[in-house]
Structure formats: structure tokens, C-alpha cells
Amino acid sequence: MKTSSIEPFFAILKAANPQPNTELEYTNVFELLAAVLLSAQATDVGVNKATRRLFAVANTPKRMLDLGVEGIEGYIKTIGLYRNKARNLHETCRILIAEHGGQVPRTREALEALPGVGRKTANVVLNVAFGEATMAVDTHIFRVSNRTGLAPGKNPLEVEMGLLKRVPAGYMVDAHHWLILHGRYVCIARRPLCEQCAVAHLCDSRNLFTTQGADIAQATA
Numbered sequence: 311m312k313t314s315s316i317e318p319f320f321a322i323l324k325a326a327n328p329q330p331n332t333e334l335e336y337t338n339v340f341e342l343l344a345a346v347l348l349s350a351q352a353t354d355v356g357v358n359k360a361t362r363r364l365f366a367v368a369n370t371p372k373r374m375l376d377l378g379v380e381g382i383e384g385y386i387k388t389i390g391l392y393r394n395k396a397r398n399l400h401e402t403c404r405i406l407i408a409e410h411g412g413q414v415p416r417t418r419e420a421l422e423a424l425p426g427v428g429r430k431t432a433n434v435v436l437n438v439a440f441g442e443a444t445m446a447v448d449t450h451i452f453r454v455s456n457r458t459g460l461a462p463g464k465n466p467l468e469v470e471m472g473l474l475k476r477v478p479a480g481y482m483v484d485a486h487h488w489l490i491l492h493g494r495y496v497c498i499a500r501r502p503l504c505e506q507c508a509v510a511h512l513c514d515s516r517n518l519f520t521t522q523g524a525d526i527a528q529a530t531a
Contacts, residue, residue, distance in 0.1 A: 311458050311459035311460045311512065311513070311514055313476070315512040316460065316476055316477070316478065317478055318512060319458070319460070319509050319512045320477065320478065320481040320485065320488065321481075322508050322509050322512075323488040323492065323508075323509065324481065324484070324488070326508060327487075327488065327491065329484075330484050330487035330488055330491060331438070331487060332354075332434070332438050332487065333354040333355075333358075334346065334349060334354050334357060334358065334361075335358045335361060335362065336361075336365075337365070337369065338369065339413075339414045339435070339439045340369065340370060340371060340374075340406075340414055341361070341365050341369055342414075342434075342435060342438060342439050343402075343414050343421075343424075343427075343431075343435050343439075344361070344364075344365075344374070344399055344402075345357055345358075345361050346431045346434045346435060347395065347398060347399055347402065347426045347427060347431060348360070348361065348386060348389055348395050348399070350391070350395070350426075350431075351390050351391060352389045352390050352391075356388060356389055357389060359388065360385055360386045360388055360389050361385075361386075363385050364382070364385035364386060367385075368382075370412065371402075371403040371406040371407050371412050372403075372407060372412060374399065374400070374403045375400060375403040375404055375407065377400075378400070379396050379397055379400045380396075382396040382399055382400055383396040394426075395426065397425070398425040398426030398427075399426065401425045402424045402425050402426065402427065405423075405424055405425075406424075414435065414439065416436070416440055418432050418433075418436065421435055421436070429466075429467070429470075430446045430447060430448060430466065431446075432444075433445060433446035433447075433470075433486075434446040434486075437483065437486060441483060442483075443474075443479075443482040443483050444486070445470045445473045445474055445477075445482075445485065445486050446486050447466040447467075447469050447470045447473070447486075448466075448490060449493075449499075450489065450490045450492075450493025450494050450497075451469065451473075451486060451489045451490055451493060452466055452469050453493050453497065453499060454489050454492055454493040454497045455469045455472065455473060455489070456469070457497060457502065457513065457514070457515045458497075458509075458512070458513045458514055458515065459513070459514030459515070460472075460473070460476060461473040461475075461476050461477075473485065473489075492509075502515075504516060
């Protein structure tokens with residue numbers, strides 16, 4: 311993607327969704343951390359179904375710790391890797407109480423020291439809870455960044471570094487939400503919905519997928 315196309319790319323996404331936010335449901339910073347920890351290799355919809363029940367009885371580190379690992383498992387069995395996630399969440403709560411006064415820390419180093427919290431999870435918490443200009447590269451952002459040419463990279467860290475360099479400062483805080491939602495609903499994995507895409511004219515792959523779509527339509531006509 312040409313540098314001159316980046317500002318209009320984000321301007322269009324912002325116009326369509328001026329105040330984007332995560333689709334995970336939460337009411338406090340701890341709930342956000344727990345939800346993001348549980349969301350690895352799971353859908354936001356699936357996580358929300360589980361956490362609605364879980365957070366109703368345990369929405370603080372102390373209450374979650376009191377549930378015990380088996381107690382947490384009972385609420386999140388519908389989520390993939392639930393046993394590991396229950397252990398990580400339980401240990402995270404112990405550390406939050408023992409080392410952070412029951413509060414979610416505001417530094418990357420402290421967040422990444424928590425069990426089950428990697429760079430992406432830390433970036434989500436820093437961005438959504440504390441308004442920092444971080445870029446949490448998930449599968450959607452990785453795909454969109456490479457397809458569009460916005461920030462190509464061979465791995466999530468390369469894409470993250472590229473985005474931090476190329477996204478205009480005025481769009482940085484909300485950029486990761488716009489890119490996730492665009493990848494989730496428009497620039498989908500199997501075949502992007504280029505015909506519905508408001509930024510297709512700025513995308514490096516527009517001709518490739520438009521041609522593929524035309525070929526598919528002709529073959530099935």
C-alpha cells in the first residue's frame with residue numbers, strides 16, 4: 311500500500327465506525343484481562359457466553375481465586391483449552407493479589423509476566439483499558455495487513471512493528487479495532503468481500519480477488 315493511501319484508508323474506516331471497541335464483554339479491567347486470556351483460539355461470541363455466567367459470580371481476582379481451578383473450569387468448559395486457561399487464570403489472580411494489590415498492572419512487563427498473557431493479550435489490555443497506542447496483532451490483523459500491503463510481515467511481531475511505523479498517529483489508538491473488525495466481517499479468510507469493501511480501491515490485493523471473484527461467478531453461472 312502506498313504511503314499516500316494510508317490516511318484515506320483509516321479515514322474511511324473511521325467514518326464507518328467512529329468509536330470502535332472490542333466485542334468482548336466486560337465491566338472492569340480485570341474482566342477484560344480475563345476475557346482476553348480466555349479468548350486465545352476461541353471466538354469472542356463463545357467467550358462472552360461463558361464469561362456472562364463466570365463474571366456474575368467472580369468479577370474480581372479474589373472471587374475468581376476463591377472459585378478454585380475446578381470451579382473456573384465449570385464455567386468455561388465450552389471454550390477451547392479450558393483446563394489450561396482455568397489454571398492460568400487462577401494463577402494470574404493469585405499473582406495479582408500477591409504482587410499488585412488485586413489490580414491489573416499497567417506495564418507490558420508486568421502483564422506479560424502473568425500466566426497465559428503474551429504480547430498480544432498485553433497489547434489488548436494496554437490499548438482497551440488504558441488507552442495506549444498499542445497494536446494487538448491477531449489472525450485478522452495479520453491477514454488484513456498482509457493482503458492490503460499496509461504492513462506486510464512474516465510473523466505477528468513484524469506486522470506489529472510495521473503498523474506502529476505506518477499508521478498515522480491520529481488513528482493509532484483505535485486502529486487495531488478497525489483492522490480486526492475489517493478482517494472479521496469484510497476481509498475474511500477464504501475470500502474477502504471486495505465487492506462490499508469501502509477501502510478496496512486502496513488495497514494491494516484488490517485486482518487479485520476481484521478477478522478471482524469474477525472467475526468464480528462465471529464458472530458457476
